[in-house]
Amino acid sequence: MLENPDQLDEVTLNYTPPISVKKDTITYKVDAFTSGEERKLREVLKKLPGVEVDREGNVKVQGKKVTKVLVEDKTFFTGNSKLAVNNIPADAVDKVEVLDNYSEVAMLKGLEDSDDMAMNIKLKADKKKFVFGDVEAGGGIKKRYVIHPNLFYYSPKTNVNFIGDLNNIGIKSFTFRDYLEFEGGISKLLRDASGYFSLIKDDFAQYLNNQDFRENTNQFGALNIRQSISNSTDVSGYIIASNSKTQTETNTLNSYQNISTPFLEERMVTNSLDNFFTIGKITLEYNPSYEEDLTYNTFLKTTNSANNGLINTVSPNQDNRIQTISDIISFNLKQNISYSRKLSKDHTATLEASYNFQNDTPITEWLTNRQILQGLIPLEDDTMFNILQIKRSKSHDINVVVKDYWVLNNFNHLYTSFGVNASFNSFYNLDGQQLSNGSFNNFNTANFGNDFRYRFFNTFLGLEYKFQIGIATFKPMLYYQFYNWHTKQFDEQYSNDKGLLLPKFTAKVEFNNSEKLNFKYNLNARFPAINQLANNFILSNFNSVFRGNQQLENQLYHTASLSYYKFSLFRQFNLNLNTTFNKRLETIKTTTELNGIESFNTTVMFDQPEHNCNVSGTISKKVNKIRYRLGSDFSYNDFYQLLNDDTQLNISKSVSGTFGIETHFKNYPNLEINYTKNLNRYNANNTINTFENDRFEAILEYDFLKNFIFKADYQFDNYQNKSLNIKNRFDVANASLFYQKEDNPWGFEVSATNIFDIKFKQQNSFNSFIVSDTRTFVLPRIVMFKLSYKL
Numbered sequence: 001m002l003e004n005p006d007q008l009d010e011v012t013l014n015y016t017p018p019i020s021v022k023k024d025t026i027t028y029k030v031d032a033f034t035s036g037e038e039r040k041l042r043e044v045l046k047k048l049p050g051v052e053v054d055r056e057g058n059v060k061v062q063g064k065k066v067t068k069v070l071v072e073d074k075t076f077f078t079g080n081s082k083l084a085v086n087n088i089p090a091d092a093v094d095k096v097e098v099l100d101n102y103s104e105v106a107m108l109k110g111l112e113d114s115d116d117m118a119m120n121i122k123l124k125a126d127k128k129k130f131v132f133g134d135v136e137a138g139g140g141i142k143k144r145y146v147i148h149p150n151l152f153y154y155s156p157k158t159n160v161n162f163i164g165d166l167n168n169i170g171i172k173s174f175t176f177r178d179y180l181e182f183e184g185g186i187s188k189l190l191r192d193a194s195g196y197f198s199l200i201k202d203d204f205a206q207y208l209n210n211q212d213f214r215e216n217t218n219q220f221g222a223l224n225i226r227q228s229i230s231n232s233t234d235v236s237g238y239i240i241a242s243n244s245k246t247q248t249e250t251n252t253l254n255s256y257q258n259i260s261t262p263f264l265e266e267r268m269v270t271n272s273l274d275n276f277f278t279i280g281k282i283t284l285e286y287n288p289s290y291e292e293d294l295t296y297n298t299f300l301k302t303t304n305s306a307n308n309g310l311i312n313t314v315s316p317n318q319d320n321r322i323q324t325i326s327d328i329i330s331f332n333l334k335q336n337i338s339y340s341r342k343l344s345k346d347h348t349a350t351l352e353a354s355y356n357f358q359n360d361t362p363i364t365e366w367l368t369n370r371q372i373l374q375g376l377i378p379l380e381d382d383t384m385f386n387i388l389q390i391k392r393s394k395s396h397d398i399n400v401v402v403k404d405y406w407v408l409n410n411f412n413h414l415y416t417s418f419g420v421n422a423s424f425n426s427f428y429n430l431d432g433q434q435l436s437n438g439s440f441n442n443f444n445t446a447n448f449g450n451d452f453r454y455r456f457f458n459t460f461l462g463l464e465y466k467f468q469i470g471i472a473t474f475k476p477m478l479y480y481q482f483y484n485w486h487t488k489q490f491d492e493q494y495s496n497d498k499g500l501l502l503p504k505f506t507a508k509v510e511f512n513n514s515e516k517l518n519f520k521y522n523l524n525a526r527f528p529a530i531n532q533l534a535n536n537f538i539l540s541n542f543n544s545v546f547r548g549n550q551q552l553e554n555q556l557y558h559t560a561s562l563s564y565y566k567f568s569l570f571r572q573f574n575l576n577l578n579t580t581f582n583k584r585l586e587t588i589k590t591t592t593e594l595n596g597i598e599s600f601n602t603t604v605m606f607d608q609p610e611h612n613c614n615v616s617g618t619i620s621k622k623v624n625k626i627r628y629r630l631g632s633d634f635s636y637n638d639f640y641q642l643l644n645d646d647t648q649l650n651i652s653k654s655v656s657g658t659f660g661i662e663t664h665f666k667n668y669p670n671l672e673i674n675y676t677k678n679l680n681r682y683n684a685n686n687t688i689n690t691f692e693n694d695r696f697e698a699i700l701e702y703d704f705l706k707n708f709i710f711k712a713d714y715q716f717d718n719y720q721n722k723s724l725n726i727k728n729r730f731d732v733a734n735a736s737l738f739y740q741k742e743d744n745p746w747g748f749e750v751s752a753t754n755i756f757d758i759k760f761k762q763q764n765s766f767n768s769f770i771v772s773d774t775r776t777f778v779l780p781r782i783v784m785f786k787l788s789y790k791l
Helices: 041-045 081-087 176-181 188-193 203-208
Strands: 019-022 025-029 051-053 059-061 068-071 093-100 117-123 130-140 144-154 158-167 215-228 233-256 263-289 292-315 318-342 347-368 385-409 412-434 440-442 450-469 472-489 492-512 515-527 537-541 544-547 555-568 573-595 598-606 610-623 626-643 646-663 670-684 687-704 708-721 726-739 746-753 760-766 770-777 782-790
Touching: 041 051, 041 081, 041 093, 059 117, 068 081, 081 117, 144 782, 385 537, 412 537, 472 515, 598 626, 670 760, 708 760, 726 760
Parallel strands: 068 117, 544 598, 573 626
Antiparallel strands: 019 025, 025 093, 051 059, 093 117, 130 144, 130 782, 144 158, 158 215, 215 233, 233 263, 233 770, 263 292, 292 318, 318 347, 347 385, 385 412, 412 440, 412 450, 450 472, 472 492, 492 515, 515 555, 537 544, 555 573, 573 598, 573 610, 610 626, 626 646, 646 670, 670 687, 687 708, 708 726, 726 746, 746 782, 760 770
16 A cells, blocks of 8 residues: 555644633633724724623623723723723734632632622733834814823733823713722722711712813823732832813703792803812732732822802892802822731631721802892802802721631631721811901801811621522621711710611522522611711802701611523523612601702701612623614612601602614624613602603724724714603714724824714703703814824
């Protein structure tokens, strides 16, 4: 037999499946789902089965929100998904790992119950030890501009990331939601183990909550550095700085209800805001072995915000024009330490400790030529009424929690925790009138002005028993909380203490890796903030005065939730059902005495039960190249209002439904279409207010001629306030065309936002006695030409 020279002795197939699932980890090989023309990580993620990305950059996998983003197993900045999704170049990504029930401490996996989901971005080999990223710059008519550099360097020991953004086209790199997520990272143990205690409301946060504006200029920079000192020690840090100038305008029609003579108020508000903040954090991580883990971090935040506003209000009782000038300076320091150690085969211990210092100094002026709040503030006659308010608040908070995890056997665990929380707070306010002759009319003669001290201590002991029966895991918990607090206002002092037993319970039924049922129950205690306790008068706004109540105690409420999800990566099927229920047993209620648009408010303990319920669900299925999605949400809320010595039960209901279709073609245009119907009904004092909104959305993306990418999105809203017979329709459209030749670092883009040049958006809201219909004015049409260079 002759040898055939063309015959192969052996064939080796090197094949990596595009998706692999191992327990709590899903790994995507992104090249199997992408065309190579994607620009940012968000465009990669949107093509992965079971992954959703919204417009802001929040990510969900199988219906669950991603709470932390890692790059090469290291936290990217603070783990916020928005910075990663909107800035990491698509061509740097090799794999995406999704880690459910994520724990930062490996030895606590399986011990602590984590609801966190992490996403770990694995880079391509040629992106390691090299600088990569891109720089974008553009200009438009009416002096519009954007400059947006993203630079990244990754090596086994050193990581450096820089993100910059300068623009006046309304792109906000840092929003109110980001601000909340960047609050310094108190550990899960400190959050969950103790009773809840809320601090004074952060005055700065309100300045970040504007999403629509007439003009907006942003200067944003973020730098993240991580250095491995040794195999067991890492040092990392980030600094984020932002300066924004914003002009906003709203026109609101307020319907005052639940009073003997209902009336309407027209209110026009313009604001010119200047916000600056710097956030920095340094972290030391020491992990010498699987059995020991130490993390220490220091967090700093400084803020300075100024606002110049104008309020025009017209109502049957008042026609006024008020100028508002405010300035807020804030400083925050947090230090956290976390230590975990495996003491033996059966015992693991953790220590969590934190210190938090907060100092806020807001100053506000109201200027008007007509008297306001007559009978509530002691104004003296003057040609111009200049009302001044100075506030100072400080807080020192210390928290320590020790927890022991005892593994009795594979199916039974016993956890014990002990903790102490101590808070020392002070609150001061001065309200008065600056007279034109140079003298000052101090309102303290009318019981205005607080110099309030508040000491709060919470000691607790917790016991948790975790056991498994078949596919079900149960964990009943019981916490004994002992609270002691002391208040002082001038020479008046008040002390009290209380002990509470707060039960908790969780149950999880895991049918398989892709089908789970979860139940949670808590009995919660929430204590008042210092400004709710300060019992002298204080100006809240140009039309309201507030007085706290030194006798307030804790709120008490039940919370229960049930969730079910089922998914199949191979069948491209996803089902999520969620329901939550809250029953408030004892609450801190605001009582209001209303006179026209002016009000006096104070707080009292209220023991009538109030309820809130929410039911939501989504189901999606991909058939061939088309994904179909159906979602629905229903919420019910009943609550009491205390208005003008009258107690009334209010009920609000809302229901919404969404149907969507999304295509997933590689070589053809991709289209996403969504239709949403919203119905809202508010019943107060036998007066029913009904709102409806129909929304249609269409998003188109088309990669053509190899080098071109066309994107367009369109949104149409049909809004109706049936009670006031207000109807409004508006539609928003944006489009862009991007060109980049393969293997060429230069890219070119033409974009247009608000193509139809709409002037405002419309929405409704309500509280205990006001139903509001608001028009918020937005940026005009903007056309830009941009250049980008890929490193």
